[in-house]
Amino acid sequence: MPELIAPTTRLHSAWLEARDEWGPGLHEDGFGLEPADEVDPPDGFAAWVARLTDDPTAAGTDRGCTYRWIVEGDRVLGGIALRHGLDGQAPQFGHIGYGIRPSSRRRGLATWALGRMLTEAWALGLDRVLMVCAVDNLASVRTIERHGGLLEGVRDTEHGPARRYWIKAWGAS
Numbered sequence: 001m002p003e004l005i006a007p008t009t010r011l012h013s014a015w016l017e018a019r020d021e022w023g024p025g026l027h028e029d030g031f032g033l034e035p036a037d038e039v040d041p042p043d044g045f046a047a048w049v050a051r052l053t054d055d056p057t058a059a060g061t062d063r064g065c066t067y068r069w070i071v072e073g074d075r076v077l078g079g080i081a082l083r084h085g086l087d088g089q090a091p092q093f094g095h096i097g098y099g100i101r102p103s104s105r106r107r108g109l110a111t112w113a114l115g116r117m118l119t120e121a122w123a124l125g126l127d128r129v130l131m132v133c134a135v136d137n138l139a140s141v142r143t144i145e146r147h148g149g150l151l152e153g154v155r156d157t158e159h160g161p162a163r164r165y166w167i168k169a170w171g172a173s
Helices: 009-022 042-052 109-123 138-146
Strands: 003-005 065-072 075-083 096-100 128-134 150-157 160-168
Touching: 003 109, 009 042, 009 065, 009 075, 065 109, 075 109, 096 109, 096 128, 109 138, 128 138, 138 160
Parallel strands: none
Antiparallel strands: 003 065, 065 075, 075 096, 128 160, 150 160
16 A cells, blocks of 8 residues: 655665666656755765755755655655745646656556645645646646646646646635
8 A cells, every 4th residue: 555755764775766767867846856966875865855854954955845755665656746835846847746656657646646745735725736747748637637637728848838737725716
């Protein structure tokens, strides 16, 4: 049974395995990986995890975002991030971004994780959440629409055209 957990150094090897399955690059939005992050050595991984988990001693702590890893046992299946406001990266990437490693796709994990993060968004007081995905990412389109996402439109971004959806809080008008 999958669960959402805060990033942890305990899963260093498992996270590296997931990253290696994706191949080179910054991977998916839900991990909060920046170009300068050195995650291979244990100390670099620990510094990155500290930044993601709001450790007040970590340089560059991201207090405006909640990160969760999608895990099953000791296996990292994906990541999901909730940006708390509509500033910073949220206008470009949305309030919530996620990614599921290739071998774990088509199991409904993104839909499941998005539902849990929407609950966290409503608890933070957000009455609607912006979701952004590539025009040709039909799996994300289905995931967003399953949660009531309404298409605002398509905009050009530095990564190509992207669909923009809004999901209203349950019971919000």
